[in-house]
Amino acid sequence: MLHIILGILKxxxIILGILxxxxxxxxLSLLLVPLRYQGKLxxxxxxxxxxxxxxxxxxxxxxxxxxxxxxxxxKLRILGIPAERVKGLVTRLGKIRFRRKKxxxxxxxxxxxxxxxxxxxxxxxxEEPNQEEKESLQGGRSVQEALEEKDIPAKExxxxxxxxLLAKLKGILYKLLHLPGKILAAVRNIYSTTGxxxxxxxxxLELIKSEEFLGARTxxxxxxxxxxxxxxPTKIKGTLSYGFDDPALTGQVLAGxxxxxxxxGDRLRIYPYFDRKILETDxxxxxxxxGVHLLAAAWKLYRDSNIKYMIKRCxxxxx
Numbered sequence: 001m002l003h004i005i006l007g008i009l010k011x012x013x014i015i016l017g018i019l020x021x022x023x024x025x026x027x028l029s030l031l032l033v034p035l036r037y038q039g040k041l042x043x044x045x046x047x048x049x050x051x052x053x054x055x056x057x058x059x060x061x062x063x064x065x066x067x068x069x070x071x072x073x074x075k076l077r078i079l080g081i082p083a084e085r086v087k088g089l090v091t092r093l094g095k096i097r098f099r100r101k102k103x104x105x106x107x108x109x110x111x112x113x114x115x116x117x118x119x120x121x122x123x124x125x126x127e128e129p130n131q132e133e134k135e136s137l138q139g140g141r142s143v144q145e146a147l148e149e150k151d152i153p154a155k156e157x158x159x160x161x162x163x164x165l166l167a168k169l170k171g172i173l174y175k176l177l178h179l180p181g182k183i184l185a186a187v188r189n190i191y192s193t194t195g196x197x198x199x200x201x202x203x204x205l206e207l208i209k210s211e212e213f214l215g216a217r218t219x220x221x222x223x224x225x226x227x228x229x230x231x232x233p234t235k236i237k238g239t240l241s242y243g244f245d246d247p248a249l250t251g252q253v254l255a256g257x258x259x260x261x262x263x264x265g266d267r268l269r270i271y272p273y274f275d276r277k278i279l280e281t282d283x284x285x286x287x288x289x290x291g292v293h294l295l296a297a298a299w300k301l302y303r304d305s306n307i308k309y310m311i312k313r314c315x316x317x318x319x
Contacts, residue, residue, distance in 0.1 A: 031291040033291075036054070038053050038285065039284070042283075044280050048067070049068050053065070059080065063075070212305075216306040216309075219300070235285065235286050237284050238282045239270075239280075239283075240270045240271070240283065241281065242271075247274040253272075
């Protein structure tokens with residue numbers, strides 16, 4: 001008996017070990033296996049066309065994004081199989097299972113339906129005539145009764161109009177009497193709302209001038225620059241021709257693009273036009289994203305005391 005229990009526990013331990021191993025493998029894959037992306041953008045006189053692709057786990061999961069003629073199209077593949085085909089396979093398996101579960105009709109239900117169909121109807125199933133039919137069978141009414149019935153609606157209509165007129169006058173007087181009170185209540189509400197807005201603005205200005213906010217902003221900018229440097233495209237090549245109506249703006253954009261020249265200058269050609277407005281490009285880029293970089297940035301932000309202080313202040317405002 002004891003060896004049977006030990007055997008069952010051994011099987012359970014093996015299953016749990018396999019599940020834990022799979023979970024750890026998935027977590028390590030998310031952190032260490034890069035999410036690769038690549039894209040191509042073209043713009044000329046004929047319009048804009050773009051193509052982007054995101055792959056993960058050696059193309060085990062891939063997403064293709066197309067933009068042509070003003071329309072977006074997204075294609076998803078799992079292990080190289082289109083998602084539409086996988087969905088169709090799942091629906092077919094579901095239909096096969098449903099057909100297997102579908103059994104023959106119950107014999108008891110068949111007997112009940114057969115017995116109910118064979119039952120004879122009782123003899124007293126004729127419906128009795130209703131009240132309108134009885135009145136129609138008893139005969140017509142007299143001329144005097146018909147004339148009296150015609151006069152009744154006219155009298156009731158005049159009475160209803162007079163009552164409605166009195167109700168309208170009463171409502172108008174009620175609104176006029178309560179109008180000063182409503183105006184005073186509206187003024188009080190505006191005053192209280194203005195005071196609340198002023199108080200919140202004062203607290204907000206004090207918050208953005210505090211040392212905690214400045215420290216949190218500095219850390220956020222540092223982490224953002226680090227992420228852009230690590231997650232940015234590793235390769236860019238192509239051409240970019242641009243120009244604006246204002247030549248000064250064209251020069252400012254060129255100065256901003258020159259910051260990326262040390263990294264992409266030998267593969268990216270930029271042609272600024274100061275005499276006309278133009279935007280044409282033929283770019284190709286690719287890069288990769290590691291989950292461990294995102295986790296490291298999130299951990300640094302979470303451990304920072306200034307970020308914690310700002311979160312507490314925001315929660316205190318909501319309460």
